[in-house]
Amino acid sequence: MANPVPSACCVVLAAVVVVYAQRHSQQDSHIQYERVGADVTMKCGSMDWDAAVTWTANGTDIDDSHLNGSYLILKNVDLTQSGQYSCYEGSSWHLKYQTYLRVGTPPKEPVLMCRSNNYPKGFYCSWHLPSPTYIPNSFNISVIHGTREMVCEKDIFPKNRCHIRYLQLFLTVKYKVTLTVTNALGKNSTSLTFDEFAIVKPDPPESVVAKPVPNNPRRLEVAWQNPSSWPDPESFPLKFFLRYRPLILDQWQHVELLDGTSHTITDAYAGKEYIIQVAAKDNDIGTWSDWSVAVHATPWTEEPKHLTTEAQVTETTSASTSYFVPPPTTKICDWWAVRPWQCVGQLDWSWLLMVSSLFSEYAPSWGHERWGWVLGGHGGLRGSDVVGKGDTKQAVGEEHWV
Amino acid sequence: MLNVAGEPPGDSWGIFAFLCAALCNLPAVPALNGTEELGAGQSIQKTYDLTRYLEHQLRTLAGTYLNYLGPPFNEPDFNPPRLARAEQVPSATVDLDLWRGLTDNARLAANYRAYSRLLCYLRGLDGQAGTAELRHRLGHFCSSLQGLVVSIAGVMSSLGYPLPAGPAGPPLPPGAPAAPNDFLKKMDDFWLLKELQTWLWRSAKDFNRLKKKVPPAVVTLRLEARGF
Numbered sequence: 001m002a003n004p005v006p007s008a009c010c011v012v013l014a015a016v017v018v019v020y021a022q023r024h025s026q027q028d029s030h031i032q033y034e035r036v037g038a039d040v041t042m043k044c045g046s047m048d049w050d051a052a053v054t055w056t057a058n059g060t061d062i063d064d065s066h067l068n069g070s071y072l073i074l075k076n077v078d079l080t081q082s083g084q085y086s087c088y089e090g091s092s093w094h095l096k097y098q099t100y101l102r103v104g105t106p107p108k109e110p111v112l113m114c115r116s117n118n119y120p121k122g123f124y125c126s127w128h129l130p131s132p133t134y135i136p137n138s139f140n141i142s143v144i145h146g147t148r149e150m151v152c153e154k155d156i157f158p159k160n161r162c163h164i165r166y167l168q169l170f171l172t173v174k175y176k177v178t179l180t181v182t183n184a185l186g187k188n189s190t191s192l193t194f195d196e197f198a199i200v201k202p203d204p205p206e207s208v209v210a211k212p213v214p215n216n217p218r219r220l221e222v223a224w225q226n227p228s229s230w231p232d233p234e235s236f237p238l239k240f241f242l243r244y245r246p247l248i249l250d251q252w253q254h255v256e257l258l259d260g261t262s263h264t265i266t267d268a269y270a271g272k273e274y275i276i277q278v279a280a281k282d283n284d285i286g287t288w289s290d291w292s293v294a295v296h297a298t299p300w301t302e303e304p305k306h307l308t309t310e311a312q313v314t315e316t317t318s319a320s321t322s323y324f325v326p327p328p329t330t331k332i333c334d335w336w337a338v339r340p341w342q343c344v345g346q347l348d349w350s351w352l353l354m355v356s357s358l359f360s361e362y363a364p365s366w367g368h369e370r371w372g373w374v375l376g377g378h379g380g381l382r383g384s385d386v387v388g389k390g391d392t393k394q395a396v397g398e399e400h401w402v
Numbered sequence: 403m404l405n406v407a408g409e410p411p412g413d414s415w416g417i418f419a420f421l422c423a424a425l426c427n428l429p430a431v432p433a434l435n436g437t438e439e440l441g442a443g444q445s446i447q448k449t450y451d452l453t454r455y456l457e458h459q460l461r462t463l464a465g466t467y468l469n470y471l472g473p474p475f476n477e478p479d480f481n482p483p484r485l486a487r488a489e490q491v492p493s494a495t496v497d498l499d500l501w502r503g504l505t506d507n508a509r510l511a512a513n514y515r516a517y518s519r520l521l522c523y524l525r526g527l528d529g530q531a532g533t534a535e536l537r538h539r540l541g542h543f544c545s546s547l548q549g550l551v552v553s554i555a556g557v558m559s560s561l562g563y564p565l566p567a568g569p570a571g572p573p574l575p576p577g578a579p580a581a582p583n584d585f586l587k588k589m590d591d592f593w594l595l596k597e598l599q600t601w602l603w604r605s606a607k608d609f610n611r612l613k614k615k616v617p618p619a620v621v622t623l624r625l626e627a628r629g630f
Contacts, residue, residue, distance in 0.1 A: 171600070
């Protein structure tokens with residue numbers, strides 16, 4: 001049998017603690033919200049106007065010039081004046097009143113965005129304030145469809161986001177989403193009205209990979225995957241848009257792909273590093289996704305790394321050390337020739353004009369008259385390349401990219 | 403695979419437009435014996451392309467027609483509640499799970515019935531529309547829509563499904579409540595166009611699903627066979 005006396009003591013002690021805590025928390029939990037630029041008057045609790053008091057802000061005494069009797073007057077408050085304000089009775093230094101002052105602004109019109117990246121499962125809406133209010137805000141979102149109000153389930157992460165599951169598809173009536181933001185100083189709201197189809201925008205394709213193709217100096221193989229958030233690519237297929245350009249040029253090439261998740265680029269400039277991105281879209285509805293993460297790749301080249309060696313080796317007649325010596329019979333002398341200096345005997349003006357016009361088309365800022373024609377179509381200009389400027393030919397230093 | 407190279411998407415739709423216009427002028431879709439599955443696959447692809455073409459055409463037509471109706475019908479966020487009378491027009495709206503679970507037959511039949519009825523209603527618009535230009539466009543759209551109905555019938559027969567009874571389903575009640583006033587008549591027209599648009603969006607998805615389920619269909623569009 002438990003001894004009643006100690007348990008009674010525990011109960012009384014607990015009650016005292018609770019009351020004490022409540023009294024203190026009542027003093028501590030008082031929060032006051034004020035607008036930036038407002039004039040604030042704080043009263044010292046129940047003290048008379050003419051009582052002698054001392055105010056502190058965050059523990060620092062406040063000068064008497066801010067006092068009107070026992071009232072604290074703060075004019076044209078700014079954000080730096082937020083903090084804990086306490087009022088102490090003059091002589092006894094009893095704490096008579098305490099408050100947290102939070103200076104802020106009423107909310108501006110929020111920014112709301114709704115999107116379906118997982119059609120036909122549903123859609124999500126996310127929002128934010130265009131500028132901070134510096135005080136706590138609460139958001140309320142309502143989704144109305146026809147006459148029915150639907151519940152948008154708030155996401156834990158990220159905050160300021162909620163999602164709705166579609167119960168029906170192919171609706172003629174639009175959805176209306178209204179977001180209201182409220183804080184102690186005011187409220188504001190915004191609305192979006194849209195058709196189910198209009199907000200479909202997939203996430204960008206994932207795992208984009210670009211690789212050179214061995215023995216093909218102008219090809220790059222690109223492959224990617226459907227975004228993992230797209231639930232049903234079988235019934236709701238995606239189409240893709242691929243863009244690529246060499247790093248040195250600004251102009252993108254585009255290819256639209258209606259099926260498959262890979263593509264081979266066949267017109268890459270030999271030896272140039274490329275940047276490649278892919279975007280996705282539902283075959284029939286909605287808008288294009290953002291561009292995927294960019295991947296870089298350079299087409300396969302047969303050049304060895306140290307070209308000075310090559311220049312020396314071609315002078316030797318030994319066939320045994322010759323993987324640098326090009327096969328004597330096969331010379332590729334079309335305009336994309338990798339080693340055009342072999343074709344010198346076969347070059348004609350039409351070839352040179354074509355190359356120079358190609359470069360002047362894609363790099364008009366270079367100035368055709370400045371650079372003349374460049375003999376060589378790979379990498380940068382190397383030691384063995386020759387640059388023609390007007391009638392004079394000059395050898396250019398190694399790795400000098402024009 | 404289309405190499406767009408920076409051209410606006412309208413150019414590729416131009417090709418489809420010519421192709422589909424040519425297809426629509428065919429008197430009927432011949433039922434194929436022998437390579438029936440192959441035929442069905444091509445018919446499905448053709449029907450899919452036709453829905454896309456019609457959706458594209460409807461955008462222009464609806465814009466013109468709603469302008470003719472005047473405000474508020476031509477305002478972009480006009481979002482009225484559906485009135486009971488508007489439910490005579492077949493609705494594309496369907497529960498997600500129900501739509502997923504539709505059999506091929508049910509899916510095709512729903513499309514067939516819907517477009518047959520929508521065609522009837524659209525033809526009813528013909529006589530009253532404003533300018534000759536608008537009436538001409540409506541007429542052209544009706545012909546294309548007729549082609550779609552025929553195309554769907556072709557798919558159904560090549561897959562061995564019977565056509566739903568009667569092209570118009572339940573006949574329109576003879577005293578089909580003509581709208582009591584001008585505004586409600588315009589509302590009817592508004593909902594007709596909206597429902598047509600939604601059906602065309604839905605059909606694209608319906609035929610996508612059908613495409614996957616009819617192996618080993620060769621679903622490439624053969625432009626060269628049509629002389630383009």
